[in-house]
Amino acid sequence: MSDSSPRISGRPAPTAIDTTIAHSARIWNYWLGGKDNYAVDREIGDQFCGIFPEIVDIARASRGFLTRAVEYMAKEAGIRQFLDIGTGLPTQDNTHEVAQRVAPDARVVYVDNDPLVLAHARALLTGSHDGGTEFIDADLHDSERILAAAGEVLDLTRPVGLVLMNILGHVGDLEEARSIVRRLLAALPPGSHLAIADGTNVVKGKEFEEAIAIWNEAGSVPYILRSPEQIASLFDGLELVEPGVVSCPRWRPVFPEHQTREVDEFCGVGRKP
Numbered sequence: 001m002s003d004s005s006p007r008i009s010g011r012p013a014p015t016a017i018d019t020t021i022a023h024s025a026r027i028w029n030y031w032l033g034g035k036d037n038y039a040v041d042r043e044i045g046d047q048f049c050g051i052f053p054e055i056v057d058i059a060r061a062s063r064g065f066l067t068r069a070v071e072y073m074a075k076e077a078g079i080r081q082f083l084d085i086g087t088g089l090p091t092q093d094n095t096h097e098v099a100q101r102v103a104p105d106a107r108v109v110y111v112d113n114d115p116l117v118l119a120h121a122r123a124l125l126t127g128s129h130d131g132g133t134e135f136i137d138a139d140l141h142d143s144e145r146i147l148a149a150a151g152e153v154l155d156l157t158r159p160v161g162l163v164l165m166n167i168l169g170h171v172g173d174l175e176e177a178r179s180i181v182r183r184l185l186a187a188l189p190p191g192s193h194l195a196i197a198d199g200t201n202v203v204k205g206k207e208f209e210e211a212i213a214i215w216n217e218a219g220s221v222p223y224i225l226r227s228p229e230q231i232a233s234l235f236d237g238l239e240l241v242e243p244g245v246v247s248c249p250r251w252r253p254v255f256p257e258h259q260t261r262e263v264d265e266f267c268g269v270g271r272k273p
Contacts, residue, residue: 025089031059034091052211061248069195073161074102081154085111086167143183159191169198197267201225238270
């Protein structure tokens with residue numbers, strides 16, 4: 001039986017959090033209805049919503065897809081190991097919570113290199129007593145480090161669910177994003193699954209592009225909106241799970257008759273043959 005407390009590999013998690021400067025992870029947490037944010041984050045979050053109100057729908061649709069994708073991988077694909085890169089701040093229905101509701105022995109490794117996220121990880125991420133969680137301090141581009149650290153917790157000879165939520169949009173060059181995905185998948189065995197969601201520019205294209213431009217001017221890590229076709233190219237060589245690459249609310253909705261309109265966040269799940 002494993003310790004349910006998360007471990008953090010890499011530098012020690014910082015303890016001081018600056019509550020006077022807005023932070024993108026806390027703003028996203030605010031949009032999701034989380035409590036790990038401060039007045040300055042809510043102020044900036046509200047300003048962005050004033051420019052592009054649909055961002056709240058996008059954040060929640062993205063989280064809904066994550067829940068359904070992880071549940072699919074754990075329940076229908078039988079995945080018991082997950083590698084979630086670009087975790088962001090924990091909120092409701094984190095990867096380990098969804099996976100361990102289906103399979104209490106599921107193990108989850110989270111990866112992020114944001115000091116703020118690391119500071120929150122130990123207190124907020126806990127796993128089941130049969131499974132477990134670990135948090136790795138690493139950069140998305142450093143696939144060797146990620147895989148080496150993950151391999152200390154996960155059995156990389158068995159299928160893994162690789163989760164890349166709203167992280168590849170921070171990779172400016174599309175070919176580099178494809179290369180990162182290829183390098184990560186190359187170390188995982190057949191039967192592994194990949195779940196991706198990222199922002200697009202086809203539903204509210206111009207409005208979202210203008211809002212993201214303002215965000216990028218104020219933020220430290222720019223975010224690139226891509227077309228659904230570009231996002232689909234990240235699954236090259238994989239078997240796409242139905243319904244393919246679609247707007248998040250359209251991916252296997254729990255109640256199809258209640259599915260909402262499309263948003264500028266497209267997603268998909270693929271299986272490594």
